[in-house]
Amino acid sequence: MATSSSETAQRAVQARSRILQHIYQTPLIPARKTGQDCNAKLFFKAENFQHTGSFKLRGAMSKVSAQNTQGRLITASSGNHGIGAAFAAHALSKDVTVVLPTIVVPAKLEKIKSFGVNVILHGAEAGMAEQHAQQLAASGNYVYMSPYNDPEIIAGQGTIGLEIIEQCDQVDNIFISMGGGGLIGGIGSVMKTFSPRTKIYGVAAINSKALAASMSAGHVVEVEHNPTLAEAVAGGIDEDTITLPLAKSVVDQVLECDEAEIIKALQALAFDENMIVEGSAALALAGFMKVAQQLSGQANVVVLCGGNVGNEVLKGFMSNC
Known part of the structure; x- marks a missing residue:
């Protein structure tokens, strides 16, 4: 079942033709404020506006x-x-x-x-x-x-990359939250195939970072899973997951963010960008904010993977304002 990045990219092209009538081609929205202090151009790929609220x-x-x-x-x-x-x-x-x-x-x-x-x-x-x-x-x-360990699932997520390439003339860096690896495997494969100069940042939640730890070890490892606002990326991964070798082949750098950094990103999206998203989407922005000072003059995309946030989570991060 193993698949290469080029095979995944071609599957994404095929998947797009099958799913086009059932999905929403989400907008690539320029940031209103985030990134301006370091002269970094930032866009949000708004999968939080997808029909189901998620990629x-x-x-x-x-x-x-x-x-x-x-x-x-x-x-x-x-x-x-x-x-x-x-x-x-x-x-x-x-x-x-x-x-x-x-x-x-x-x-x-x-x-x-x-x-x-x-x-x-x-x-x-x-x-x-x-x-x-x-x-x-x-x-x-x-x-x-599987929600991630399947070539067709990964290909479907890769259609996001195809849209980004059409929507933006130049993408220097893209920031993607890492859970099981289907999202970053799909988008990363498309970008490395059709926009190889784009740097792929994988962003992991420190409280539950199975894929990041496994990438570092070179094989699937068990990690402790603590509560995280990025609950959609929490949990372990299959021992035989095809997303691990795929992620290792397409991800240029892994960033790890703690809960305070996720909260800061949630607040930036709410108050500076007028967008309410779930913690797993804010995680990708937290990764960007971690290295933003190094990205002056560059074009960056943060994938907002979902917006299905519960009222309790909203109350929790608002209380920290």
């Missing part, structure tokens, strides 16, 4: 619409992939079951249920939900759909 719709729609996808599907999610899978199942009349951790944001849970799919709550974090979904699939009653 995950692209991968799910790519997988569910692929010709080789057959049978009753089961998947796992911290919320956003589940919403995307439910949306895709509803749009394409497919049978999908979504396994979610018990900590899923209530607003995300309600969105998933609204599409009429089967929902199972299991485990304290996304990794445990994935293991349960895989076990149910191993029984033979379902076909497992």
Whole structure:
């Protein structure tokens, strides 16, 4: 199942033609204030405006619409992939079951249920939900759909890169949050294939950094998972995930951000850019803010991966203002 960056980029081109009528080509929005103090040109790829509030719709729609996808599907999610899978199942009349951790944001849970799919709550974090979904699939009653460890899922996320290249004449740097690796693997593959001069920054949450730690070690490693505002990128990764070698081949630099830096980025987006996003989206901006002084005169893109933020999270970071 291993795939190269060039193969992934070509799959993204194919996926785009299949999913185009079902997704929103999100805008590339110039920053109002962020980056100005260091003369860095900044744009936000606003996947928070996607139909489901997250980039995950692209991968799910790519997988569910692929010709080789057959049978009753089961998947796992911290919320956003589940919403995307439910949306895709509803749009394409497919049978999908979504396994979610018990900590899923209530607003995300309600969105998933609204599409009429089967929902199972299991485990304290996304990794445990994935293991349960895989076990149910191993029984033979379902076909497992990974939220990240699948060439078609990764290709769907890569369509974001195709849009960015069309929307911006020059991209010097792109900042992408890292969870399971499907987003950075997809976008990174597209950029390295069609815009090789673009530097790819992967941004990890210190409190749950399975992919970053595995990239450093050269193989999948277990890490401690602590609560993080970037809950959509929390959790472990599959032992055989194709996203690890793919990320290692396309990511130029990994940045790690703590909760205080994520809060600062959430506040910058809310008060300087008039955008409310979830912590995993702010994580990418936190990475940019960490190195912004080094990027004077350069064109930068921060991928805002989602905007499905719960009221409790909003109250939490607003109270720190």
